[in-house]
Amino acid sequence: MREWDSNGTVFGYNPHMPGHDAGEFGHNDFYPVVIAACQNNNKFKGADALKAMVLLDEIRGRLCEVFSLKSYKIDHVVHGAIASATVYGAMLGATPIQIEHAIGMVVAHYIPWRAIRAGKQLSDSKGASAALSTEVAIMSVHRAMAGFIGPKDIFRNPEAVFRQFEPTSSHSKSPFDIVLSKSGDDFAVMQMHFKLGLYEHQSASAIGGLIDMIAAHSTEILDGGNSDNIAKIKITSYEPAYGIIGDPAKRNPTTRQSADHSMVYIISSILRKAFEKHDHISNEHDIESLWKYLMLLPHDYGKSALFNEVTRKLMTKIEFEHGGKEYDDQYPKGIPTSIKIETTKGKEFDSGLVLFPGGHSQN
Numbered sequence: 001m002r003e004w005d006s007n008g009t010v011f012g013y014n015p016h017m018p019g020h021d022a023g024e025f026g027h028n029d030f031y032p033v034v035i036a037a038c039q040n041n042n043k044f045k046g047a048d049a050l051k052a053m054v055l056l057d058e059i060r061g062r063l064c065e066v067f068s069l070k071s072y073k074i075d076h077v078v079h080g081a082i083a084s085a086t087v088y089g090a091m092l093g094a095t096p097i098q099i100e101h102a103i104g105m106v107v108a109h110y111i112p113w114r115a116i117r118a119g120k121q122l123s124d125s126k127g128a129s130a131a132l133s134t135e136v137a138i139m140s141v142h143r144a145m146a147g148f149i150g151p152k153d154i155f156r157n158p159e160a161v162f163r164q165f166e167p168t169s170s171h172s173k174s175p176f177d178i179v180l181s182k183s184g185d186d187f188a189v190m191q192m193h194f195k196l197g198l199y200e201h202q203s204a205s206a207i208g209g210l211i212d213m214i215a216a217h218s219t220e221i222l223d224g225g226n227s228d229n230i231a232k233i234k235i236t237s238y239e240p241a242y243g244i245i246g247d248p249a250k251r252n253p254t255t256r257q258s259a260d261h262s263m264v265y266i267i268s269s270i271l272r273k274a275f276e277k278h279d280h281i282s283n284e285h286d287i288e289s290l291w292k293y294l295m296l297l298p299h300d301y302g303k304s305a306l307f308n309e310v311t312r313k314l315m316t317k318i319e320f321e322h323g324g325k326e327y328d329d330q331y332p333k334g335i336p337t338s339i340k341i342e343t344t345k346g347k348e349f350d351s352g353l354v355l356f357p358g359g360h361s362q363n
Contacts, residue, residue: 007031008192008359009201010057011332012064016186017179020065023332025076025201026188029130030056033084036138037091044091052087054189058180059083061188066176070240072165075112081133082106089141098141101150105140106133108151111161117261119249127257193335194359197295202241203266205337208358209351210267211290213341214274218281220347225278227310230271231344233318235263237337238327246320256301265306267339268314270294275310291358330355334362 007028014020034052038044044052063079070076085106089099112133116125125132144150154160155174158167166175181187195201214221223229237246241263250262259265273294274281281293299305323336330336334355341349356362 008194010061010064010188010192012061012066012068013332014065014188014191015333017065020062020179021332022064022066022068024064024068024070024079026057026060026064026079027076027130027201028057029077030060030080030084030134032131033088033134033138034091037088041092048091052091054187055090056080056083056087057189057192058187059086059178061191062178062180065188066178067162067166070114072161073114074161075114075116075129075133077112077130077133078107078161080130081110081137084134084137085141088138089144092141092145094141094145098144100152100154101144101148102137102140104150104152104154105143105148106137107154107160108157110136110140117244123255123257191361193361196291196359198260198298198301199266199296200245200261200263202237202245202335203263203337204357204359205335205354206235206237206263206267206339207270209337209339209354210270210341211287211294211358212354213339213349213351214281214294215287215290217347217349218278220343220345221341221349222274222278222281223343223345225275227272227275227314229343229345230314230317230341232342233267233271233314234340234342235267235318235320235337236323236327236339237263237320238323238331238335241331241335241337242320242322246322251315254306256306259301259306263320264315264318265311266296267318268311269296269300269305269308271314272308272311273300287358327353335360 010026012022012024031053034049034056038049060079060083063082069078082103085102086099089102112129116129151157155162156172162175168175193201245261245263250258251264253259253262253265327336335357336353336355338353339351
């Protein structure tokens with residue numbers, strides 16, 4: 001399921017609908033819910049599964065546009081859990097009221113906090129966050145279908161999470177409207193950034209800038225495979241990237257979960273791979289081929305990779321700074337980041353501001 005998570009991210013930013021720009025993250029961790037539903041109802045075929053995945057992304061993605069969970073330190077998997085209860089219930093033949101009961105139980109009983117993502121080394125809880133919320137969503141659907149009654153009208157309930165954090169004047173009013181596409185081509189999935197490998201999505205522009213520079217200046221940067229050629233790397237990015245993957249606690253990741261949320265580890269690992277494969281890259285100037293060639297894979301987060309000597313040495317040479325308002329204002333429209341490399345020979349290379357890296361819906 002963590003491999004499915006590598007697929008993509010929505011940023012809760014809809015350029016076609018004013019006000020739908022809350023900027024919440026959303027990931028593909030929830031596709032296994034569809035597979036589970038297909039397994040439990042064998043009338044469904046592959047085409048049905050794909051349609052259900054689009055539906056799940058639609059619900060989750062539209063919620064990301066209208067309510068920012070992270071602003072209140074609530075984990076972003078809540079929107080996925082709501083979508084999971086809806087889609088799983090629909091595929092198993094639950095009635096609308098049973099689905100409402102299931103959603104009500106999920107929101108009233110099982111709200112996860114971003115505490116699971118805090119700390120010097122991220123735990124299994126972080127890696128399994130979507131799975132744990134999926135578990136309670138599916139359980140809630142089965143309970144509701146067996147006759148268990150959950151709280152109704154959970155989006156308007158004044159005691160529920162939404163109106164507690166964003167109160168409304170009317171007793172019966174939700175703080176947001178949910179707009180769902182049923183036809184055409186303006187679905188939430190169309191605004192998704194698909195990750196080209198395994199990495200935290202907020203590092204994508206730094207990766208893109210690095211790969212662009214390697215493509216254009218491979219000889220000067222890679223120096224025949226000499227990793228000591230790098231004197232300094234400076235990465236400038238936006239909030240929340242700076243706070244999440246630039247956290248000083250992430251400068252020394254010792255777990256897979258911490259490593260894929262560490263900007264310094266991710267950039268150093270890609271650069272390490274470039275040095276290792278330098279003799280194949282010298283004449284390689286096709287950006288798409290380079291992305292594939294240097295793509296981070298599961299073994300790049302294994303134990304030997306985590307403590308690779310070259311990677312660790314490169315990590316010490318990286319400076320990470322917040323770009324301020326100039327960068328922050330460009331998010332969540334894009335992933336505003338720049339990266340500069342200085343070599344021991346005194347050469348400097350600058351990616352410039354990268355807003356829409358490879359894989360982004362606007363690229």
